[in-house]
Amino acid sequence: MSKQRKPRSQFAALPYRSVRDRLEVLLITSRETRRWIIPKGWAEKGTEPHDMAAREAFEEAGVRGRVAAAPYCTYRYDKRLTARQSVECHVTVYLLEVAQELEDWPERDERERRWLTPSQAALDISESGLVASLLRLGLPTGP
Template sequence: MGCEAAERQYAAIPVRVQDGQLQVMLITSRETRRWVVPKGWPEKKLNARGVAANEAFEEAGLVGTIHKKPLGTFHYYKIMPTGKRLPCAVDAYLFEVERELEDWPEKGQRERRWVSPSQAALMVAEGGLVSILLSLASVAVSDEG
């Protein structure tokens, strides 16, 4: 995915500390059931971090704190309903999960699963996202949970 213009999206990388171990939540995409992170398109009323946090709520039922700076950017092709491949650049923000809701807007449409960052890296398809997930070992997350 070289120099073609990419559509911008914003993602949350939901994390928690469980028994001293960092975990990442992955969710399934609605159409292809691949493992992904919550992400969405820019919205007029929200900044990039707001979009990412809102997607974590809508897609995974998560409430928490989103970090100010992106962990990184990854690229992928979104397959549109027409079959067209749309290149996307996704800014990924660390999202420290404070609450997991029992009910949320897309509950019936997705699965969610907590895994280690290395396990998450094996489950996702986007190479740039793999790198971001593997970099989590060096990220400081508060261990209050």
Template sequence: MTGAARTETSENRQVAALPWRRGADGVEVMMITSRETRRWVIPKGGRMVGKTDPQAAAQEAYEEAGVQGEMLETPVGHFRYAKRLKSGAEQACVVAVYPLEVLIQLGGWPEDQQRRRRWMSQAEAAEAVHEADLAELIRRFRP
């Protein structure tokens, strides 16, 4: 089997941050738009050489959402989605989600011209995502 075929048929492991804060009405989650489809997602990306998975998730939160804070070392759960590749094929991905309590929200960040970000209630964030298991993870998250 070639590397390209294996990449498209095997499950790719990724990491994500669930940026959260305590708002006046309870826990709020920072959602960002994806670059391609502009739908609401959480910051995520591939695992990184030389970084633990929580460190990689924190890096994604900084690059994609412009937030920094205290990251838990243990994921609160996982979700699956199909990533559309440039070839048109889909790749199955499983994403470990690490909670990040936001302590710093930057005015400018690496992808600020490519994405929008917005604080949402947990219920609103769960409704905004397309992946059912991510929605459930957001709904049941308790810091």
């Protein structure tokens, strides 16, 4: 499998909520492989990174809320583009405090979503670069 040399930038949202003093994060499935991931998308000129992350959370997970302007963490992963080509991606993650969970959203028929504790999400997430950041969310100093 060939890989492009320069990492591409993506921006992601890490949606979270508090339920009875317990923090939960929202994971979604990827469209093709059905792995558990967080909503993310390619950088776009003219769109602030945190706004891009919030837009992806709406389109892919059907949630809206308050997105932090400052990044929470970053990680890298290899995104498969075709059976023979992948690209390294550098992902900047923004926390998104969910205020609204929609019944209908653009990618509803293509994805599943699931609320989990940060430690449960760390076990299920397909992107290993996020594990430590998810576990850090579960600490008393949280978001």
